[in-house]
Amino acid sequence: MMRDQSLLRIPGASVIAALALVFLYLPIVTLVALSFNASDLTTIWTGFSVRWYAAVLDNGDMLRAAKNSLITASIATVLATAAATAATLGVARTRSAYRGVVEGLLGLPLLVPEIVTAVALLLLFVLVGAPLGLLSVILAHTVFCIPFAYYPIRSRLAGLDPALIEAASDLYASAWQRFLRIELPLLGPGILAGALLAFISSLGDFVITYFVAGPGATTLPVYIFGMIRIGVTPEVNALSAILLLTSIAVIGVAFLLGRRPASQHKGG
Amino acid sequence: MTDAAVAISSVRKTFAGASQPALGGVSLDILKNEFFTLLGPSGCGKTTLLRMIAGFENPDSGAILLDGTAMARTPPNRRPVNTVFQSYALFPHMSVAQNIAFALEMLGRPRDAIRARVAEMMRLLRLDGLGDRRPAQLSGGQQQRVALGRALAPEPKVLLLDEPLSALDLKLRKEMQIELKRLQTETGITFVFVTHDQEEALTMSDRVAVMRGGAVMQIGRPADIYERPANLFVAEFIGEANLLPAICVDRTGHGGTFRLAGASDDDGAIAVADAGTLAPGQTATLVVRPERVALVPAQTTRLRGQAREAVYRGSDLMLHASLPGGAMLRARLPGDADVTALIGQVTGFAFPGDAVRAFAA
Known part of the structure; x- marks a missing residue:
């Protein structure tokens, strides 16, 4: 144990850490717990029930929103991941002095306030006369998902021996053969992790979607926001809990894939 | 080609x-x-x-x-x-x-x-x-x-x-x-x-x-x-080498005679078979491989030095000696050579003229 380095030797640190965790997770735990509340009133517990889950699955508007969310997330994930993979390989190959600038620009959308991106995208769509609908939502999601997909792929590539790529060329592989036979399989776990992160980001996005979605392109987060304006019902809790579970599952898979070391494929 | x-x-x-x-x-x-x-x-x-x-x-x-x-x-x-x-x-x-x-x-x-x-x-x-x-x-x-x-x-x-x-x-x-x-x-x-x-x-x-x-x-x-x-x-860079600072004192055909920097003609003279373009009076660095250096009785040679230490290396033994003028000379001897009696004594060294390379310093 490296006791000297540990923050825990500061008096009260463990208490503060515990409080911070409670602060982070108490609302989520409460939300999930209340989704099983039998009562019509969100905040008064009367007994255990799964009736709100049944109600969610019986709600046609809600199911349409869920369908929109899944369509958007799927298409945006595929497009963003493909773009991020191409960007990773392109940036790695360049010797340009602007390489750092390009990498920074790729990551910048993560730091720009979401509302700025939202307004900017809305203005762009209006300016070029693009109709607001599912297509505009998909395009917008593709854009903001690229950096989420980019970083896991890049860190995977950074863990690979650059000589592997050179070896493929040296052994007569064309650019396409090299991509299909060497780069794609070796980057695979990183690409999958990036895709899952992009999927989650798309699934949970509210602000940008709210700005660029037209009527009929309502996604789940936008739908939930609409429900809450009428009043918080346990149905919202149940729906949120389902979204939460989906996200945790997807992030868990991404995490496990990201932990696989780059060049050790024992067995198989 | x-x-x-x-x-x-x-x-x-x-x-x-x-x-x-x-x-x-x-x-x-x-x-x-x-x-x-x-x-x-x-x-x-x-x-x-x-x-x-x-x-x-x-x-x-x-x-x-x-x-x-x-x-x-x-x-x-x-x-x-x-x-x-x-x-x-x-x-x-x-x-x-x-x-x-x-x-x-x-x-x-x-x-x-x-x-x-x-x-x-x-x-x-x-x-x-x-x-x-x-x-x-x-x-x-x-x-x-x-x-x-x-x-x-x-x-x-x-x-x-x-x-x-x-x-x-x-x-x-x-x-x-x-x-x-x-x-x-x-x-x-x-x-x-x-x-x-x-x-x-x-x-x-x-x-x-x-x-x-x-x-x-x-x-x-x-x-x-x-x-x-x-x-x-x-x-x-290649192998081990003795680097000896010296001055060209005489040229005869390809060859030449050199004197260790800071030594006299009597105890620091070295004959070189190929002295290149070096002219008398020019300073040079002489290079000789340790395995070409032989130990000879002090009175039979014009190159003498004081044996300082012997380093045993298994297959061979490296004798370190200080030459007049301060340069160090290493001689590679068979591993079983007994040189303990030599340490601290003045001894003679010899090597063939074609074992020495002379470079302008």
Whole structure:
């Protein structure tokens, strides 16, 4: 144990850490717990029930929103991941002095306030006369998902021996053969992790979607926001809990894939 | 020149942001069927030159010809050369057999021919029975042989080896040196080998190019380079050498007589068989290998020094002596030589005139 380095030797640190965790997770735990509340009133517990889950699955508007969310997330994930993979390989190959600038620009959308991106995208769509609908939502999601997909792929590539790529060329592989036979399989776990992160980001996005979605392109987060304006019902809790579970599952898979070391494929 | 497998002429390269050129106008010819070594300390440009032959780097100016064909901007996958990488760079997601078959598949060879060639390579490199293993399941020595097999399978005109033995332990390295020489002889393929290990270079090579700071200092057979270094750098870099500051006192034909700096003609005179262009009065550095230095009775020679210490090294014994003027002289003696009585005494040293190289200081 490296006791000297540990923050825990500061008096009260463990208490503060515990409080911070409670602060982070108490609302989520409460939300999930209340989704099983039998009562019509969100905040008064009367007994255990799964009736709100049944109600969610019986709600046609809600199911349409869920369908929109899944369509958007799927298409945006595929497009963003493909773009991020191409960007990773392109940036790695360049010797340009602007390489750092390009990498920074790729990551910048993560730091720009979401509302700025939202307004900017809305203005762009209006300016070029693009109709607001599912297509505009998909395009917008593709854009903001690229950096989420980019970083896991890049860190995977950074863990690979650059000589592997050179070896493929040296052994007569064309650019396409090299991509299909060497780069794609070796980057695979990183690409999958990036895709899952992009999927989650798309699934949970509210602000940008709210700005660029037209009527009929309502996604789940936008739908939930609409429900809450009428009043918080346990149905919202149940729906949120389902979204939460989906996200945790997807992030868990991404995490496990990201932990696989780059060049050790024992067995198989 | 029609015999050259690789002809390099006036190749220059300066990397972006570097103040010194990585290669400052290098010209050399590598002959067919030759085991050619680029030898030098790190940063001398040897790896850059190798990577240019492979096509991973492009020269700023100058030409590289492979088998008589200019390769200026030809990408690596269109060059008839293959590389054994320092890290081996075996494809981790493929089996040993798939790794060896890779280049043949890329070249579109028929399936049967590929299978036969892979089996041949596995036999040649003693990898039988390991075809289904993944690289991570192999020992370092086995990975090394897979990397060799993978690069040799498509029968390249030239095989490039980038310090391939540096990751192996000493015993395995010695074995692989002999194995590499055997492979080169058996396949008849031109090998271009990059190393910073002078012993490795002398052991395996037909010819060696000694490089420093982006320039070639000397090209020659191992014995040429060891016995007749062209300059002080090569003399110091290859093997062990005594460097003795001296002044030229007399010239007779090719030869000359030198006096150790700070010594008298009586106890610090050295005869040199080939004194080059040095003129009387000029200062020089004399180079002599420790194994050419013999111990002789003090009164029979005009070179004397005081024996300081003896360092036992197993196969031999190195006697260190201080010469008049302060220079140190090392003499390599048989390991069983008994020199304890000499320590602290003045003794005579002698070496033949052709064992000494004189360079202007």
